[in-house]
Amino acid sequence: MSGIEAQFYDGRTSVPVAVRLAFDGSGNALVSLPAEQRHYPRAALRIHDRIGALAPRTIDFSDGAVAHVPPDAESDRLLDALSGGAGGWVRRLEARWLLALAALVICTVSIAAFIHYGLPALATFVADRTPPAFEIELGRKTLEDLDEGLLQTSELPVERQRTLRTAFEQQVARQAASALTLRLEFRASKAIGANALALPGGIVVLIDDIVELAEHDEELLTVLAHEVGHVVGRHAFKQLLEGLGITLIMTAITGDISGPASLAAALPALLLHAGYSRRYEREADDYAFAWADAHGVARSRLTDLLLRLEEKYNGLSIPNLLSTHPSSEERSRAAATAR
Amino acid sequence: MQDTNTDSQPELQRIEFRGTGGEYFRIWIVNLALTILTLGIYSAWAKVRRLKYFYGSTQLAGHAFDYHGNPIAILKGRLVAVLVLVAYSALAQLWPLLGAALVIAFWLAIPWIVTRAQMFQMRMTSYRGLRWDFEPDYGGAFKAMLLAPLATALSLGLLFPWATRLRYRWLIENTAYGKTFCKLDIGLKPFVMALLYTLPLIVAGALLVTLGGGVMSLLTAGGGDGPPAPDAVGRTLVWMLVGFYLPLIFVFYLVLAVWKRTVMNATLPATTLGPVRLHCKLSARWLAWIYVSNLVGIVLTLGLFMPWAKVRAAKYQLECMGYVASGPVDEFHASETERTSAVGEEIGELMDVDISL
Numbered sequence: 163m164s165g166i167e168a169q170f171y172d173g174r175t176s177v178p179v180a181v182r183l184a185f186d187g188s189g190n191a192l193v194s195l196p197a198e199q200r201h202y203p204r205a206a207l208r209i210h211d212r213i214g215a216l217a218p219r220t221i222d223f224s225d226g227a228v229a230h231v232p233p234d235a236e237s238d239r240l241l242d243a244l245s246g247g248a249g250g251w252v253r254r255l256e257a258r259w260l261l262a263l264a265a266l267v268i269c270t271v272s273i274a275a276f277i278h279y280g281l282p283a284l285a286t287f288v289a290d291r292t293p294p295a296f297e298i299e300l301g302r303k304t305l306e307d308l309d310e311g312l313l314q315t316s317e318l319p320v321e322r323q324r325t326l327r328t329a330f331e332q333q334v335a336r337q338a339a340s341a342l343t344l345r346l347e348f349r350a351s352k353a354i355g356a357n358a359l360a361l362p363g364g365i366v367v368l369i370d371d372i373v374e375l376a377e378h379d380e381e382l383l384t385v386l387a388h389e390v391g392h393v394v395g396r397h398a399f400k401q402l403l404e405g406l407g408i409t410l411i412m413t414a415i416t417g418d419i420s421g422p423a424s425l426a427a428a429l430p431a432l433l434l435h436a437g438y439s440r441r442y443e444r445e446a447d448d449y450a451f452a453w454a455d456a457h458g459v460a461r462s463r464l465t466d467l468l469l470r471l472e473e474k475y476n477g478l479s480i481p482n483l484l485s486t487h488p489s490s491e492e493r494s495r496a497a498a499t500a501r
Numbered sequence: 502m503q504d505t506n507t508d509s510q511p512e513l514q515r516i517e518f519r520g521t522g523g524e525y526f527r528i529w530i531v532n533l534a535l536t537i538l539t540l541g542i543y544s545a546w547a548k549v550r551r552l553k554y555f556y557g558s559t560q561l562a563g564h565a566f567d568y569h570g571n572p573i574a575i576l577k578g579r580l581v582a583v584l585v586l587v588a589y590s591a592l593a594q595l596w597p598l599l600g601a602a603l604v605i606a607f608w609l610a611i612p613w614i615v616t617r618a619q620m621f622q623m624r625m626t627s628y629r630g631l632r633w634d635f636e637p638d639y640g641g642a643f644k645a646m647l648l649a650p651l652a653t654a655l656s657l658g659l660l661f662p663w664a665t666r667l668r669y670r671w672l673i674e675n676t677a678y679g680k681t682f683c684k685l686d687i688g689l690k691p692f693v694m695a696l697l698y699t700l701p702l703i704v705a706g707a708l709l710v711t712l713g714g715g716v717m718s719l720l721t722a723g724g725g726d727g728p729p730a731p732d733a734v735g736r737t738l739v740w741m742l743v744g745f746y747l748p749l750i751f752v753f754y755l756v757l758a759v760w761k762r763t764v765m766n767a768t769l770p771a772t773t774l775g776p777v778r779l780h781c782k783l784s785a786r787w788l789a790w791i792y793v794s795n796l797v798g799i800v801l802t803l804g805l806f807m808p809w810a811k812v813r814a815a816k817y818q819l820e821c822m823g824y825v826a827s828g829p830v831d832e833f834h835a836s837e838t839e840r841t842s843a844v845g846e847e848i849g850e851l852m853d854v855d856i857s858l
Contacts, residue, residue, distance in 0.1 A: 171630020176833040213550055216519040217557030218565050228630045255531045262527040265534035272537050
């Protein structure tokens, strides 16, 4: 018979009793209380793992009684042996810094891999199975929201709008392999500046400033081809889904910090989101370059406009990690290579 | 031997928290890795280990708390909760009108969810071998969770102290240790004071945010014909972070610290459990410091500081609490508890229903 010191509670009153627990070879327990001796067969015991170096190890008895065994290596050895061959293996994993480091590597690699490969694949899977009607409705709603805040009515002459729209429809939109109907919209916007947007559902918005900044219509057509690249790849919708996925993952990981501290998780999420965004920008650039090649337009039309944009807004530059677009330099390099 | 002490001056028994950040980091990361390797199934076991660690590390008058949640019950609860959520979003997607009806249904279900979650949590907690308990007072929950907030909104916030006291009273007076129920004897004054202390901070915060927002829009709009960078979105995000979120978070924590200190320091000492009176003496300054420094630590380490942050917050708050007994504490008796499913708790957790003190 081997024994260990423990604090015993009978589960009916709050009286603690210091006892000695004795175990026979098959794990049956004998508890010596002041007034009586209690016998518990092995099957009536639930021996829990000890979690934390200073926390007691608990044993639940089938009649509702509990024993708290103070931390002690000798008792741990005995109780591990009683709870079967694998007893305490998680505790041993948790005890070592080196193993914790290995766990950290496993977590980081698998989460990064999932975010990098799994989530985009999942977003594509879901996007491919979502009826276009849903995405079109989403795009219509988005444009409505934008019109109430960031976007104003275009100040471009109607004639100019018509020319650009015709060029867009005949030279860019018609060749696009997309289940979505492409539609060009003109808007003015102080907040967005010289830019073009691809909304879910096939709406492409051209902001007045970029039309004025362009020195040749081919520049605008390459920009429009870039936006059509976003539409064909359903990037806006996929990004929405990925954002949702990242939020879910962050909640799962940080789930046990309550309330506002989870705001801190917004930062990595922001960085990851920008990363996806840059990936889609490159894809859309590739689409625009392919379009330019097929239509005998110089690839430099797009990068010329981008460089002019950068010159115009030579303000605060955003570090690449936070930026939603690849740098113009990188995009020019991409235009020069990869034919 | 201990019984001879009961005649002398009642002594304050403080909670001692024995957990450390390093230890919890290892527990957290190992269990997270196991959860990932088992595609999420282990998460229920991870939750039990995490809670057992925190409960077992909490000692009051030489006795540790214990958590008895069963991983299988928690796993089942999670599955049901996920199914409910998936069914809800699928239905809401297909029939938007039904979705709106379901939102109302969920809102009406909040008292049930909160009560079930509280029951599960209390019944899975033991101290000195006795389980805690929570009375399923659904009527009280309906009043405290739905009617009181509604009345507060209708009174333009005037009834807020009253509504808060109602919620605490529901939470505390339905809680029992064994078969002994907690009693809360408290006036409205502490809740009025908590509001008066935090109101100036909230107003200051609102001013700060307006100012930050103004500066931000100036910086991003650029003014005149020099509109913002082409990368307006990224740039706006940076300025939102610096000019808007950081001050907002800071003020938020300050308000939270002052509110928590005022309410907890009044509510717990007004709570009795048989011969026992609870004790709590939090400092708003320390609370705010812990919140803010934890946040900075978490952001700078991309989340790795989280376990240390959690242990620091728990240790400080728990060690400010304790009890004073005016009679023997050996005479509490167990009640006959039935089994409680973890469904309410897991739905609550997924939907972020929070009722903590």
